[in-house]
Amino acid sequence: MKKLTALLLVTVMAAAILVSCGGASSGSAEYALVTKASGNAYNEKEAEGFVAAMKAQGITSYVVKHPEKATVDAQIAVINSLIAQGVKSIAIAANDANALSATLKSAKEKGIKILTLDSDVAVADRLTFCNQAGVQEVGQALIDAVYDIASGAGEYAILSATSQATNQNAWIDAMKAIAAADSKYKDLTLVEVAYGDDEPQKSTDQTQALLQKYPNLKVICAPTTVGIMAAAKVLQDKKSTVKLTGLGLPSEMAAYIGNDADHSCPYMFLWNPIDLGKLAAYASVALVKGDIDGTVGGTFMMGETQYKLTAVEGTNASEIILGPPFKFDPSNINEWKEVY
Amino acid sequence: MKAFLRKLSGNHEISLAIILVVLFIVVDILSGFTFHGIGNIGEIFKNNSLTLIMSLGMLCVLLTGGIDISITGVLAFAGMTVGMLQKYNVIKNVPLLFLIAIAIGALCGLLNGVVIAKGKVSPIICTLGAMYIWRGLATVVYNGEWASGENVAGMSAFGNTAGPYIILAAAFVVYFVVMKWTPFGRKVYAIGSNREAAQISGINVDRVEILVYVLMGVLAGLAGALSVSLYGSAQPTMQDGKEMDVIAACVIGGVSMSGGRGTVVGTLLGGIFYAVVYKALPLVGLESIWQNLIKGVIILAVVVINVVSQRISRRQTLARREI
Numbered sequence: 001m002k003k004l005t006a007l008l009l010v011t012v013m014a015a016a017i018l019v020s021c022g023g024a025s026s027g028s029a030e031y032a033l034v035t036k037a038s039g040n041a042y043n044e045k046e047a048e049g050f051v052a053a054m055k056a057q058g059i060t061s062y063v064v065k066h067p068e069k070a071t072v073d074a075q076i077a078v079i080n081s082l083i084a085q086g087v088k089s090i091a092i093a094a095n096d097a098n099a100l101s102a103t104l105k106s107a108k109e110k111g112i113k114i115l116t117l118d119s120d121v122a123v124a125d126r127l128t129f130c131n132q133a134g135v136q137e138v139g140q141a142l143i144d145a146v147y148d149i150a151s152g153a154g155e156y157a158i159l160s161a162t163s164q165a166t167n168q169n170a171w172i173d174a175m176k177a178i179a180a181a182d183s184k185y186k187d188l189t190l191v192e193v194a195y196g197d198d199e200p201q202k203s204t205d206q207t208q209a210l211l212q213k214y215p216n217l218k219v220i221c222a223p224t225t226v227g228i229m230a231a232a233k234v235l236q237d238k239k240s241t242v243k244l245t246g247l248g249l250p251s252e253m254a255a256y257i258g259n260d261a262d263h264s265c266p267y268m269f270l271w272n273p274i275d276l277g278k279l280a281a282y283a284s285v286a287l288v289k290g291d292i293d294g295t296v297g298g299t300f301m302m303g304e305t306q307y308k309l310t311a312v313e314g315t316n317a318s319e320i321i322l323g324p325p326f327k328f329d330p331s332n333i334n335e336w337k338e339v340y
Numbered sequence: 341m342k343a344f345l346r347k348l349s350g351n352h353e354i355s356l357a358i359i360l361v362v363l364f365i366v367v368d369i370l371s372g373f374t375f376h377g378i379g380n381i382g383e384i385f386k387n388n389s390l391t392l393i394m395s396l397g398m399l400c401v402l403l404t405g406g407i408d409i410s411i412t413g414v415l416a417f418a419g420m421t422v423g424m425l426q427k428y429n430v431i432k433n434v435p436l437l438f439l440i441a442i443a444i445g446a447l448c449g450l451l452n453g454v455v456i457a458k459g460k461v462s463p464i465i466c467t468l469g470a471m472y473i474w475r476g477l478a479t480v481v482y483n484g485e486w487a488s489g490e491n492v493a494g495m496s497a498f499g500n501t502a503g504p505y506i507i508l509a510a511a512f513v514v515y516f517v518v519m520k521w522t523p524f525g526r527k528v529y530a531i532g533s534n535r536e537a538a539q540i541s542g543i544n545v546d547r548v549e550i551l552v553y554v555l556m557g558v559l560a561g562l563a564g565a566l567s568v569s570l571y572g573s574a575q576p577t578m579q580d581g582k583e584m585d586v587i588a589a590c591v592i593g594g595v596s597m598s599g600g601r602g603t604v605v606g607t608l609l610g611g612i613f614y615a616v617v618y619k620a621l622p623l624v625g626l627e628s629i630w631q632n633l634i635k636g637v638i639i640l641a642v643v644v645i646n647v648v649s650q651r652i653s654r655r656q657t658l659a660r661r662e663i
Binding site: 039194200337 | 371485490499577622
């Protein structure tokens with residue numbers, strides 16, 4: 001009896017493990033999307049846009065893969081299985097800029113069209129990159145927000161994701177470069193770049209530490225969705241006078257956005273991850289059909305809009321920029337929080 | 341003086357308390373005397389209340405010679421459940437949501453307990469499987485969604501009251517009393533010290549063992565609801581990997597991994613030690629990229645001091661018996 005019970009329980013567990021591993025895979029996939037990891041609302045929205053755009057084009061042979069963890073290893077495993085399946089294109093949001101290189105090269109040798117979205121890899125390893133917003137545009141929007149909220153002068157800090165995060169580092173570097181190049185920003189002082197590792201608890205610790213270390217701090221800029229959310233709650237719960245801006249999801253930040261003392265974030269930015277997924281879907285199809293080949297200057301249609309492949313600054317590799325970052329403030333947050 | 345020194349090196353809790361005080365003073369100086377404020381101390385407890393609460397359950401599990409690494413999976417599943425119940429306006433009552441999270445945790449713990457006690461499956465393997473199941477369910481059942489901000493406004497507001505402190509204090513008081521003065525507490529120690537002797541002396545070992553895992557589940561479920569309250573968000577990935585922090589807090593507090601030895605006070609000190617390190621690292625002016633490395637070195641150093649002090653105490657005991 002005891003053995004039977006144990007056997008039964010183990011079977012249930014095994015079944016549950018199998019269920020939890022299952023993905024949205026179809027028989028013969030041609031177009032693949034690989035996100036950063038499962039269990040992340042932002043990635044789900046990208047996938048949603050990708051799927052919707054495939055359906056809108058009448059394509060059913062697509063597959064979306066969410067790696068188990070946000071690591072390179074998990075993505076390599078997923079890509080290898082896609083190569084074995086013989087897909088025609090892989091759109092990937094890379095967890096690391098360089099470590100995927102060997103795997104992507106072997107995919108390329110099999111004739112698979114590789115493109116990236118959200119986070120790029122080394123330009124030699126992909127045909128083009130669907131860029132949610134140009135690095136310069138994001139850096140400019142963020143430093144201007146800090147300038148505006150701090151009224152032109154004072155101390156500000158940055159709360160980032162991990163210290164290796166490709167996107168965040170590029171945006172932060174752009175912010176620093178813009179601030180250094182224009183004397184308009186000379187009275188703003190960046191006191192620290194802290195890393196919350198996209199964990200609520202660590203981001204909370206780091207935010208509190210910033211407040212404690214810099215009593216004259218005026219603004220925290222968090223260019224990451226988890227970080228901004230954690231910081232928003234810390235500042236709002238403390239009724240701190242320090243204000244927040246950065247990049248966040250409207251549905252998560254709605255409770256914190258407002259111009260009065262009761263709200264910690266006057267306004268923030270983001271792009272639409274659903275549209276980014278759509279762009280990746282249309283670009284995948286255009287690459288496979290041969291409408292574009294990844295060289296600068298090519299164009300393709302996404303519904304009614306024409307998108308153009310532009311050069312990544314300082315190289316002749318191409319990227320497709322979705323548009324400028326979108327500003328969420330008290331006037332539009334209630335409308336957008338229902339969307340994503 | 342000699343007697344005092346002997347007591348000092350022999351009593352693990354006192355030596356850990358001294359290390360803790362020294363660490364606290366050092367950090368206070370390094371942080372420009374901003375560390376000893378009431379607000380800061382409050383935050384130390386609050387930010388680490390999840391680890392502290394779960395370390396009590398882990399203490400009992402470790403005392404029986406077991407281990408449970410499924411706790412943060414349970415936390416995520418319970419936390420996601422209460423998060424989604426609020427997001428879709430099913431239930432908004434905060435105490436009721438806490439009870440639901442606790443009930444889910446208890447059921448998860450029961451499954452672990454039955455498989456381990458009745459099925460004689462090794463605890464680390466059983467809870468490893470369970471860890472993937474609960475974390476996987478948190479992702480699959482809720483389709484990778486998040487609940488945050490306005491969705492969980494009720495719980496988030498509770499997180500900013502004295503509530504989390506009261507829960508934390510109550511958990512420690514209850515466990516202190518139970519482990520020291522009740523038959524259940526004594527049975528847990530008895531099983532960990534010598535399982536066969538406990539069985540022969542009439543203790544229902546299986547039942548106690550199941551109950552230990554149920555209680556671990558209860559605390560993990562509670563921590564799930566608390567996590568949503570403290571961070572104003574429920575995500576399938578929440579607290580991923582933090583089970584190791586909980587086990588480390590116990591070990592720093594002198595709980596033996598092989599069972600039978602460890603106290604509630606020691607666990608509390610271990611948990612606070614961990615919490616102080618977490619809170620201090622970003623404050624003392626270290627570069628962010630060094631923080632994990634330093635954390636590891638400090639933990640290892642304390643565990644080594646532990647082992648040495650235990651060895652000294654054992655030698656002294658033997659010497660006193662003139663063996």
